[in-house]
Amino acid sequence: MRAKYVLSEVVTGLWRNVTMTIAMMITMAVSLTMLGASMLVYKQVDRMQSFFYGKVEVSIFLKTDVTEAQRTSLQSDLKGDPLVQNVIYESRDTAWQRFKTQFKDAPDLVNATKPDSLPESFRVKLKNPEKFQAIYNKYNNRDGISEIVDQRKLLAKIFGIFNSMQNVALIVSIIQGVAALLLVANMIQIAAYSKRREVAVMKLVGASNWFIQAPFVLEAVFAGLVGAVLAFAALFVAKTFFLEGALKSLQTVFPPIPTGDVLLMLPILAGIGAAVNAIAGWITLRFYVRV
């Protein structure tokens, strides 16, 4: 009976301030979407790092006037180097073929480039990708080498972009979160005001504090849960229609986010939304409205 009473109070409470309830659900949803996006990007960057760093190579570009002897000795030294896992030689011709396929959408660029303007190179895979500096110091002064490039540095830039995206999402999430909390406080104040007579009678006849407070707190929790479901839906839609629809071509750089990750966001966001709203609601009641 008491559970039924509390539930019906929650429903009437939400209906009474329906515009307020919607505003708070939307704000909550935006906040949680941003939080979820931030968490997904974080996990994704983690995954991409291990994925790309596993493949990452050191490129040793050779001068155009490199001699046959310099090339062979370099190749055999690299093969015998304890730091090196394997070495692939890329001739000018292979480099040209790769260039042509990579930029097949930009024929002007391909036409303007001569086949022999691309340097030949060694693609060196290190046993430990962190050891770039050692390789660099070892081979930098040798004849016939024009440049030694660590691809990790290029990746670091890309991951830097992802990290700042994640930070922006997190900041938006926090700002919206604060707005959502203020709306929770406001919603509870309005609810407490419109039920002030009932609350006064309940206190007078000795209804327990939790019984008086539960409907208010549950209203906030319910709004938080709806916000979380909306946020989850937004993330799911973004994944299926945006990342895997319109931006499908990006998947070579940005591997698809596993559905499991997105599904995991539902319980996480629901938990956070419900807990945060419950605490905010309870604090409002306890110290602000003094119900």
Place this chain on the structure above:
Amino acid sequence: MIQLEQVTKTYPKASRPSLDDVSVSIDKGDFVFFIGPSGSGKSTIIKLLLHEITPNSGKVYVNERDVTTMRSWKIPTFRRSIGCVFQDFRLLPNRTAYENVAFALEVIGKSKGVARRVVPEVLELVGLGGKEHRYPHELSGGEQQRVAVARAFVNRPLILLADEPTGNLDPDTSIEIMRLLDRINRTGTTVVMVTHDSNIVNQMRRRVVEIESGRIVRDQPRGVYG
């Protein structure tokens, strides 16, 4: 049953205390009027007994329990042993007489079945048989106060506090409410009533405690308004 020991209460920002070193003792089954002019501190006593406020010094005992040191989470259970009626009735306008009384039971965890059994009984007792399903705005002032009395009494409290219960009623209706309170008193319930209705005090001839400027100036069994 009720005991105030050297109670002093000064509200924040007030220039003088509402109650100044007040000691009074009320036995089980007593019927006591607290009288005095507005602002004399009568209503402060009710608030102290309900633990709505705490005194600055002194002790308040209700049902042999020290209210002043009571933990806040124990207050709800404590209040279930006290019924309370006010000048402004404090009924819920969107509930019928029956629902108003049943509400008081349901919010302290009594089942609907208990309410169905007890509420008509108590409404009959206060003389509202047949008007269970009227809303407060469909009832006269006296009838509304009867609903309030029914709500206060439905839980069979040991103490009934009444803060100017006849303040909004005409003299005839006031007498009827007093008869009702007297009947409740005869069931063994201690009744504490704050009033400045001299007619009623003079007719009832019960114990009178007069307060002036926060001090007890008279405590007389079978007293008159004076």
